[in-house]
Amino acid sequence: MWKQELEDVLGEGKVIFKESDVARLSKDCYWFSPVLYEELKDKVADCAVLPETIEQLRTIVAIAVKHRIPLTPRGAGTGNYGQGVPLNGGIILDLTKLNQINGISANEVSVQAGARIGKLEKTLRKEGKELHIYPSTFLTSTVGGFLCGGSGGIGSIRWGNLWDGNVLAVTIMTVEESPKLLTFKGEKVVDYIHNYGTSGILVEAVLPIEAKTEWSQHIAFFDDFKDAVRFSEKLATEERIVKRLLSVCEWPIPEHFHSLKKVVREGKSMVMLEVDESFDDELREWAEAYGGDLGFTIPSSKYQKGMKVSDYTWNHATLWAQKHGENMTYLQARFETERIFEQMDAIRSKFGLEIQFHFEFIKIDGVITPASLPVVLYKSKERLYEIIDYCESIGVVINDPHTYLLGFGGYNLRMEEIEKKKKVNDPYNLLNQGKIPTIAGQAN
Structure with a gap:
């Protein structure tokens, strides 16, 4: 009955029932985790809709509230934790048609949730501006998907994560008989960042922007991974040198970067960088001082045109390992800067190359931090959590990427506040059911 009502109101062809299309739209990149793959592979919605206007949404x-039908908001499906996978069927809300750039001013951009970040960044750079931060999947990911499911990415070395002032305002739609639009600014946006869209459907956002920088891209090669980390630590903390990306992968992770095979050097660890072009010569000297070689450069004139070093950073490194390795997955970790080598040695001594190190240097609360996305050879769920337990026992903080439960993956989420907002904005618990631990499994 409700399906027919949707079609009657929206028009023929506006509601997707084709099984293959609904199945595709019911998935995100949860398969990065073998644990999530087994838990979520059979989850699928009853249909999908692509609203083109706020009124259609x-x-x-x-209609969903009238019939108590679950709703799962979706962007481009680039999330890794099952954020966009419906646990109880219902309707997939594909928001990619809500993709307008509402306005660009000197220091901010207003944009609808379905806008592709790659297109947004391209538009801004034509205006002499650029975003503070964006994910490595920026060409396909959407603003709403990033804000609700992500945390940081390119630019986080300079500007921090989403909740470090990198979202100025959000507008959400409530899920009730007469849906309302509510706008939150300043500190109040925190409750709607990385909340999987559980407490309101994000439809618009205001993001900070800055004057465009001419970014050069580089890869530095090191025989010794620890030298690569030392170089990266020194560079990360040198505020005078303007950076957008600083990513370090130890060998053998780079051997999986097949499209870089003419660049990758056998046995060499890699540091991948985006740096203000005015520092290129100084950067080369720094690399050499730490035993490295700045052996590959993409000039600023080719920035975001064709190949990008960011295509091999963040979880793209994991993706390449999965595509060309065997049984590879990953963890999300945070090492202690003053103990990083001690912690690395302890992990290597216990697990060998079962864990391969990959660091992304970012700011957290204004402090440079060696965040980590180590590639892990997957043997079993039990072994994976043995690794997690050991890491935590030596002071390595783990944000578990092998659960779809909000908050269990870390990020210091304000879960109590998110739950309060959900009760007000989604009183029938229809939005992304099962993702909040305390009410997981509850359905109306």
């Missing part, structure tokens, strides 16, 4: 939400 409001109509869809009202």
Whole structure:
């Protein structure tokens, strides 16, 4: 009955029932985790809709509330934790048609949630501006998907994560009989960042922007991974040198970067960088001082045109390992700067190359931190959590990427506040059911 009502209101062809299409739209990149793959592989919605206007979205939400049908918001599906996978069927809300750039001013951009970040960044750079931060999947990911499911990425070395002032305002739609639009600014946006869209459907956002920098891209090669880390630590903390990306992968991770095979050097660890072009010569000297070789450069004139070093950073490194390795997955970790080598040695001594190190240097609360996305040879769920337990026992903080439960993956989420907002904005618990631990499995 509700399916027919959707079609009657939206028009023929506006509601997707084709099984293969619905199955595709019911998935994100949860398969990065073998644990999540087994838990989520059979989860699928009953249908999908692609609203083209806010009013169409409001109509869809009202029908879902009337019939108590679960709603799962979705962007481009580049999330890794099952954020966009419906656990109890219902309707997939594909928001990619809500993709307008509302306005660009000197220091901020207003944009709809379905806008592709790659297109947004391209538009801004034509205006002499650029975003503070964006994910490595920026060409395909959407603003709403990044804000609700992500945390940081390119630019986090300079500007921190999403909740470090990198979202100025959000507008959400409530899920009730007469859906409302609510706008939150300043500190109040925190409750709607990385919340998987559980407490409101994010429809618009205001993001900070800055004057465009001419970024050069580089790869430095090191015989010794510890030298690569030392170089990266020194460079990361040198505020005078303007950086957008600083990523370090130890060998053998780079052997999986097949499209870089003419660049990768056998046995060499790699540091991948985006740096203000005015520092290119100084950067070369720094690399040499630490025993490295700045052996590959993409000039600023080719920035974001064709190959990008960011295509091999963040979880793209994991993706390449999965595509060309065997039984590879990953963890999300945070090492202690003053103990990083001690912690690395302890992990290597216990697990060998079962864990391969990959660091992304970022700011957390203004402090440079060696965040880590180590590639892990997957043997079993039990072994994976043995590794996690050991890492935590030596002071390495783990944000577990092998659960779809909000908050269990870390990020210091304000879970109590998110739950309070959900009760007000989604009183029938229809939004992304099962993702909040305390009410997981509850359905109306």
